[in-house]
Amino acid sequence: xxxxxxxxxxxxxxxxxxxxxxxxxxxxxxxxxxxxxxxxxxxxxxxxxxxxxxxxxxxxxxxxxxxxxxxxxxxxxxxxxxxxxxxxxxxxxxxxxxxxxxxxxxxxxxxxxxxxxxxxxxxxxxxxxxxxxxxxxxxxxxxxxxxxxxxxxxxxxxxxxxxxxxxxxxxxxxxxxxxxxxxxxxxxxxxxxxxxxxxxxxxxxxxxxxxxxxxxxxxxxxxxxxxxxxxxxxxxxxxxxxxxxxxxxxxxxxxxxxxxxxxxxxxxxxxxxxxxxxxxxxxxxxxxxxxxxxxxxxxxxxxxxxxxxxxxxxxxxxxxxxxxxxxxxxxxxxxx
Numbered sequence: 001x002x003x004x005x006x007x008x009x010x011x012x013x014x015x016x017x018x019x020x021x022x023x024x025x026x027x028x029x030x031x032x033x034x035x036x037x038x039x040x041x042x043x044x045x046x047x048x049x050x051x052x053x054x055x056x057x058x059x060x061x062x063x064x065x066x067x068x069x070x071x072x073x074x075x076x077x078x079x080x081x082x083x084x085x086x087x088x089x090x091x092x093x094x095x096x097x098x099x100x101x102x103x104x105x106x107x108x109x110x111x112x113x114x115x116x117x118x119x120x121x122x123x124x125x126x127x128x129x130x131x132x133x134x135x136x137x138x139x140x141x142x143x144x145x146x147x148x149x150x151x152x153x154x155x156x157x158x159x160x161x162x163x164x165x166x167x168x169x170x171x172x173x174x175x176x177x178x179x180x181x182x183x184x185x186x187x188x189x190x191x192x193x194x195x196x197x198x199x200x201x202x203x204x205x206x207x208x209x210x211x212x213x214x215x216x217x218x219x220x221x222x223x224x225x226x227x228x229x230x231x232x233x234x235x236x237x238x239x240x241x242x243x244x245x246x247x248x249x250x251x252x253x254x255x256x257x258x259x260x261x262x263x264x265x266x267x268x269x270x271x272x273x274x275x276x277x278x279x280x281x282x283x284x285x286x287x288x289x290x291x292x293x294x295x296x297x298x299x300x301x302x303x304x305x306x307x308x309x310x311x312x313x314x315x316x317x318x319x320x321x322x323x324x325x326x327x328x329x330x331x332x333x334x335x336x
Contacts, residue, residue, distance in 0.1 A: 011044045012080035012185065015051050015110070018068060019099065019122075021089015023061045025171050026116040030083060033178035036194045037186070045186065051075065053098060061087050072102050081181060082110035086117030086137070086174075094125040103128060112181075114166030116174035123167070124148040132162040137170035220263040224249035225256070232272060236279055236299040242268040272299075277313050280306060284322040291318050 014034050016027055027050065034046040052058055052068035059065050084103075093099055103126035107113065115123045120136040121144060123129050130150040135141065141155035154160050159168035159177040168177040175198070183191035220226040228249040232240055245268050246256035260268050276298045283294045295306040310318050 009043060009045060009186075011047050013047045013049065013077050014081045015049045015075065015079050015083065017072070017082065017084045017119075017122075018050055018052050018058050018066055019085075019087075019089050019093040019096070020059050021061060021092065022058065022066070022085045022087035023117065023171065024064070024066070026085040026087060026119065026174055027060075027066060029172060030116060030174040030178035033175050033182065033194060033198060036197045037182050037190060040193045040197055041186070041190060049075070053096075053102075061089075072106075079106075079110040080112070082106075082113040084113075084115045084119035084122045086115065086119040088118075090118040090121045094121045100126045110164075112164040112166060114168070114177065116168055116177070117170050120144060120167045121147070123165075124151055128165065129167070132165050133160050134162065134165070134167040135160045135169050136167065139170075220260070222259065222263060224251055225259055225263050228256070228260075229271070232275060236276055237297060238299065240268075240272045240299060245272075273309055274313070276300060277309055280310075280318070281321065284318060294318070 014031070016031055018027055031048050031050075034048055037045050049070050050066060050068045051070050051072050054071050055068045057065035057067045099122070103123070107126075107128055113123070113128065115134075115136075117137050118140055120129065120134055121140075124134070124144065124147070129148065131152075133152045133154055134144070135154045135157045136144050138155060141153050144151065145153040145155075157169065158173045159166060159180060161180075166177060166181070168174050179191050179195055182194055220229055228245040231248045232245065238244070242257055242260075243253045245260075246253040249256050251259065257268060260266075260271070264271060266274070280294050280298045280300075283289055283297065289297075291303045291306060295301075295303045298306070300306040300309065307317055310316060310321060314321065
């Protein structure tokens with residue numbers, strides 16, 4: 001790939017910081033996206049490095065070891081992107097004084113820096129998230145907010161950009177973040193080609209929710225409530241009132257409402273609207289359907305109800321959402 005003046009594109013150094021207890025997917029998922037960009041573009045757009053405090057092998061969460069390609073103190077080339085991987089070892093990494101001191105001393109060396117999943121705790125411990133919006137795995141967002149009050153935690157985003165700081169949610173969202181960075185660097189077309197090369201189901205924009213339908217369905221631990229949630233997922237266009245859901249759960253409506261809120265932290269009505277919006281977003285991203293058709297398929301009473309729900313939950317209209325987030329901008333836009 002070359003620029004318009006036929007000068008080769010400068011290769012960008014991507015540094016993935018690892019420590020004992022990292023998750024291999026947090027390390028290799030994003031790096032594979034950058035490597036695929038090189039392959040798809042037919043040019044060395046990115047140089048990849050796995051860095052540790054030393055080059056000694058690092059144990060991962062699944063028992064295998066990763067050998068860093070370079071020690072942090074030995075990095076001499078300009079760093080384009082510094083990413084901190086996540087994993088169960090973040091608790092120890094977050095109090096590693098040498099590691100935190102390196103991050104603090106080198107925060108300005110990288111053009112941009114960020115984290116994968118719970119790597120956000122390491123960035124926060126080094127003070128790199130102070131005064132910033134950030135996210136992490138949804139299970140850990142409350143803990144991040146409690147432990148680091150100077151950080152504005154967004155519990156729902158796939159990934160968050162605040163200035164030159166990027167944080168992503170759980171595991172596979174690191175790939176989403178990498179695709180977003182590739183799009184920033186080289187455009188949407190290459191990013192989508194990389195997503196397809198990776199056989200990624202969806203190149204999810206950062207503003208999307210990290211809670212998929214199936215994750216939401218797992219919130220309830222009690223079988224009756226979970227059974228009602230699972231039925232909702234399969235019957236979006238049906239009557240999904242609390243009374244109907246309670247019947248599916250074999251409970252009285254009053255007991256069901258109370259149990260649902262206790263189990264999930266939201267009302268049945270909010271859950272249903274969230275699920276329906278999530279389904280509608282998927283249709284807008286993948287299919288060229290009118291707002292009226294999407295509304296009917298997802299159980300909204302009218303296109304106007306769908307528009308109001310989108311504005312209330314997402315702050316954008318369905319038309320604007322489709323224009324920004326659909327997978328193939330080359331397809332003709334459906335009539336709204």
